[in-house]
Amino acid sequence: MDSDAEDSDEEKITGKNIEAKSRALDRKVALEAEIDKEEMQRAGGHADEEDDGLVMFDLPTAEEREEEKKKGGPDVQEVQRRIQECARVLGDFKRYAAKGRSRSEYLEQILYDISNYYGYNDFLAEKLFQLFSVDEAIEFFEANEVPRPVTIRTNTLRTRRRDLAQALINRGVNLEPIGKWTNVGLQIFESPVPIGATPEYLGGQYMLQAASSFLPVIALGPVPNERVLDMASAPGGKTTYLSALMQNTGIIFANEINKARTKSLTANIHRMGCKNVVVCSYDGREFPKVIGGFDRVLLDAPCSGTGVISKDSSVKINKSERDFMLLSHLQKQLILCAIDSVDPASATGGYVVYSTCSVTVDENEAVIDYALRKRPNVKLVDTGLEFGREGFTSYRGKIFDPKLNLTRRFYPHVHNMDGFFVAKLKVEKRKKQQKTAGKDEPMLNGIEEEGAEGEVGFDSDEDKPIIQDAKRKQLKAKGYRVPPRKPVVAPVA
Numbered sequence: 001m002d003s004d005a006e007d008s009d010e011e012k013i014t015g016k017n018i019e020a021k022s023r024a025l026d027r028k029v030a031l032e033a034e035i036d037k038e039e040m041q042r043a044g045g046h047a048d049e050e051d052d053g054l055v056m057f058d059l060p061t062a063e064e065r066e067e068e069k070k071k072g073g074p075d076v077q078e079v080q081r082r083i084q085e086c087a088r089v090l091g092d093f094k095r096y097a098a099k100g101r102s103r104s105e106y107l108e109q110i111l112y113d114i115s116n117y118y119g120y121n122d123f124l125a126e127k128l129f130q131l132f133s134v135d136e137a138i139e140f141f142e143a144n145e146v147p148r149p150v151t152i153r154t155n156t157l158r159t160r161r162r163d164l165a166q167a168l169i170n171r172g173v174n175l176e177p178i179g180k181w182t183n184v185g186l187q188i189f190e191s192p193v194p195i196g197a198t199p200e201y202l203g204g205q206y207m208l209q210a211a212s213s214f215l216p217v218i219a220l221g222p223v224p225n226e227r228v229l230d231m232a233s234a235p236g237g238k239t240t241y242l243s244a245l246m247q248n249t250g251i252i253f254a255n256e257i258n259k260a261r262t263k264s265l266t267a268n269i270h271r272m273g274c275k276n277v278v279v280c281s282y283d284g285r286e287f288p289k290v291i292g293g294f295d296r297v298l299l300d301a302p303c304s305g306t307g308v309i310s311k312d313s314s315v316k317i318n319k320s321e322r323d324f325m326l327l328s329h330l331q332k333q334l335i336l337c338a339i340d341s342v343d344p345a346s347a348t349g350g351y352v353v354y355s356t357c358s359v360t361v362d363e364n365e366a367v368i369d370y371a372l373r374k375r376p377n378v379k380l381v382d383t384g385l386e387f388g389r390e391g392f393t394s395y396r397g398k399i400f401d402p403k404l405n406l407t408r409r410f411y412p413h414v415h416n417m418d419g420f421f422v423a424k425l426k427v428e429k430r431k432k433q434q435k436t437a438g439k440d441e442p443m444l445n446g447i448e449e450e451g452a453e454g455e456v457g458f459d460s461d462e463d464k465p466i467i468q469d470a471k472r473k474q475l476k477a478k479g480y481r482v483p484p485r486k487p488v489v490a491p492v493a
């Protein structure tokens, strides 16, 4: 083969390679463009406009923002546009960020605009924003602007859902079952009569109740003849559901710290024909001193209400960092008392359900994680709920017990119900000498039967009387004469 021929062969081979390489390159470019387009669509961007070289988004300068403030805040449409644009940039920062601008500048801008546009204080806007991806956060804030469906729960102590539906349809009410997951819920679309004043309502055939509020009761799953504690119960939506599931048997202690709120609680209990409920008014942290040994405990805890902003928009501005700290502390104290009020030897139960109508991690996963650390005889179990997102097992650098994936989160923008959290715990008998990482104080439940000491109990001064009471019990059990008990923590009205 002469050298010319060799050259032309080589050329052919190289030419072929180049062609193949170029085709591969084209495919790669097309694929990347497709991925970018998808990413942008996910980020709410305008892929075509950008590909056409249109609309480049520039963050306002500090001076422009100052000017805007002077004019009484930004124009609504402008803010809307900026939120969308910032979301698009944050969705694909490399591609859409303006030169020299950092991610934190876009984040700062979008948070500033979100708090202005939706009317949140800066602290809460950021706290809620951090729970989601940028796009999802916007969906969440949007969903909080829209009321949730009106729903009712059939009181099976008085009627059947089919009969109730028929009675309401006869009054012109437009309704439908809520979903497969509940056989007692109805969604009301339209009603020519006030749904809280029909003869069926007054006769206790149903409760006006948010769908999310069914969930903790379903998760607790009480059965007839059990002893159940509803630790924070007014106005009684869940108490009356527990009563119906127990078919008016056994006993439910419906506790509510706020005496004024026990009125609506009692009224609902009467209206719904619940005969197995005792109403009491203690600080939940006094249990199990007041009474313990329950088969199941529901702690529908006092919370910030970040899941029900569409119902109570005051949450947007009246919650501070301190509120979340105090609430989380109270919730941690309450959950330990709820756990200690359970009889670990219960033949049918031995469960605690913890729920809140809040979506923040401090009030949910952090509380459960704390309880698991303080009470090694407790484990997370499946809630049995058919839907809901898994709880966080880690969040912003905090690592929780991996079993926190068994907890469930519900969101307005995903499930079209109030933001809600549900966790189910199984309380087991304590092994002797079980230790935790905290202080060595006796725990209340099971002291006499198991004689176990060295368990972590409570961690505030308010808990001292409870601990002293446990010690009294122990001395009594050993046959010592014990002086009468001094009054402890008075119930708060």
Ligand SMILES: C[S@@+](CC[C@H](N)C(=O)[O-])C[C@H]1O[C@@H](n2cnc3c(N)ncnc32)[C@H](O)[C@@H]1O
Binding pocket: 213, 231, 232, 233, 234, 235, 236, 237, 238, 239, 255, 256, 257, 258, 261, 282, 283, 284, 285, 300, 301, 302, 303
């Ligand atoms: C989320 S609401 C309960 C709603 C109720 N479970 C229902 O379904 O109708 C929380 C309740 O806890 C009460 N509460 C606040 N602090 C408490 C405490 N330390 N002990 C007991 N109840 C408390 C509040 O007054 C409020 O009524």
